[in-house]
Amino acid sequence: xxxxxxxxxxxxxxxxxxxxxxxxxxxxxxxxxxxxxxxxxxxxxxxxxxxxxxxxxxxxxxxxxxxxxxxxxxxxxxxxxxxxxxxxxxxxxxxxxxxxxxxxxxxxxxxxxxxxxxxxxxxxxxxxxxxxxxxxxxxxxxxxxxxxxxxxxxxxxxxxxxxxxxxxxxxxxxxxxxxxxxxxxxxxxxxxxxxxxxxxxxxxxxxxxxxxxxxxxxxxxxxxxxxxxxxxxxxxxxxxxxxxxxxxxxxxxxxxxxxxxxxxxxxxxxxxxxxxxxxxxxxxxxxxxxxxxxxxxxxxxxxxxxxxxxxxxxxxxxxxxxxxxxxxxxxxxxxxxxx
Numbered sequence: 134x135x136x137x138x139x140x141x142x143x144x145x146x147x148x149x150x151x152x153x154x155x156x157x158x159x160x161x162x163x164x165x166x167x168x169x170x171x172x173x174x175x176x177x178x179x180x181x182x183x184x185x186x187x188x189x190x191x192x193x194x195x196x197x198x199x200x201x202x203x204x205x206x207x208x209x210x211x212x213x214x215x216x217x218x219x220x221x222x223x224x225x226x227x228x229x230x231x232x233x234x235x236x237x238x239x240x241x242x243x244x245x246x247x248x249x250x251x252x253x254x255x256x257x258x259x260x261x262x263x264x265x266x267x268x269x270x271x272x273x274x275x276x277x278x279x280x281x282x283x284x285x286x287x288x289x290x291x292x293x294x295x296x297x298x299x300x301x302x303x304x305x306x307x308x309x310x311x312x313x314x315x316x317x318x319x320x321x322x323x324x325x326x327x328x329x330x331x332x333x334x335x336x337x338x339x340x341x342x343x344x345x346x347x348x349x350x351x352x353x354x355x356x357x358x359x360x361x362x363x364x365x366x367x368x369x370x371x372x373x374x375x376x377x378x379x380x381x382x383x384x385x386x387x388x389x390x391x392x393x394x395x396x397x398x399x400x401x402x403x404x405x406x407x408x409x410x411x412x413x414x415x416x417x418x419x420x421x422x423x424x425x426x427x428x429x430x431x432x433x434x435x436x437x438x439x440x441x442x443x444x445x446x447x448x449x450x451x452x453x454x455x456x457x458x459x460x461x462x463x464x465x466x467x468x469x470x471x472x
Contacts, residue, residue: 134176134191138198141165141172145202149209158209165202173199244449244461244472245346248373249328252348252445255372256326259365261350264327266311272301278313278428279389287388294332304332308349309389309442312421316353316429321436323353328445339457346445351421353429357437359392359420366396366416366441374452381412390419390440400451413451416443 148161165173177199180192242250253263275281276288286292287306294304311327319325328348335341352365363382370378378398385395396416401408421438446458453472455461460468 134179135194137176138191138194141176142198142201144172146205149205152209152213155210155213158206158213162206173202241472243469244453245445247472248445248449248452249346249348252328252373252448253326255369256348256350258372259369261324261326264311264315264325266305266308266314266327266329268305268330268332269296269302270305270310272303274310274313275303275305275307278425279309280422280424280428281388285388292333292335294334305329306333307331307442308347309440311349312351312389312440313425313429315351316426316431321353321431321438322355323351323438326350337459339459340447340450342446342458342462344462345458347442348445349440349442351438351440353421353426353431353436353438355435355437357420357439359394359439362418362420362439362441363396365439366418369441370398370415373448382418385417385419387417387419389422389425391422393417393419396441398451401454404454408454413447415447415451416441418442 145161145165148164149158152158152161163171165171168174176195180188180195183191256263272288275293276285281287293306296302296304308327308329308331311325315325315327316323326348327350328346330344331347332344335343337343350369367378367380370380380396380398382394382396385393387393394417395414396418397412398415399410400413400415401410418441419439421440423433426433426436426438446461449455449461450458
């Protein structure tokens, strides 16, 4: 035992002389003090096999050696820390002949990401919880729970990306897939928002894309009406655009709301002589259909609800007066630098 302890002390001291950085010091520490197989640790564990005077004698010696190892380790670590914090060794590594590197440009968030965070902040200030949901979703939450029957045109394969060999699953075509999930999870009253990416099998043009972003929100409470729905949306848009917005609503059909509306906002596209102002649909909305409330586990005779959904891509278009939605996702670095 005494011979082993002397060898450990000698090997540890020699190992410290060869250590040049903190990584090597950590490796040496693991070799001798690792809880599973450290050389010093094994010695300390073997003491329990001794008895009487032998245990007392070698226990005292082992503790003295361990303390000596810890002192040596502490001194070495202090010396390495001094070098790391700007000692002579660090200064000698600076190459004063190296040319100054050119100034690099800092990147920034994509305009869609900026808008996503902005609408989330607005939603939270208005008392909405913000939730996330799955992009790969079951037909139940995308269609059936939202009162969209099996043969409804929205379920046709020309609009939705279905999963091969798994007809009950698809890439969500709207973020309204979270409405019933949230009602099932939190019950009522409820005020929740859920932004995210959606997918539709559509042809690309100036105002449509196959992959884009939506923001959806629902409110469930008692004695809700259309006036409250319109008021909430107007305040929401006002906070996003930081100005008063001119809106109008007209009847619209969405299976999961009754009655349903399309809200349009007056938007100016382009600048200067090429500027054009027109009404653009930005929000689909309405009072939540009783069948949807039932799917969420709520009694439609007791609870009311309203929901609204808007396209973040179109919000970016309106906010920055863009004439073509394809610019946003085109990856043109000169275009993105403007934001």
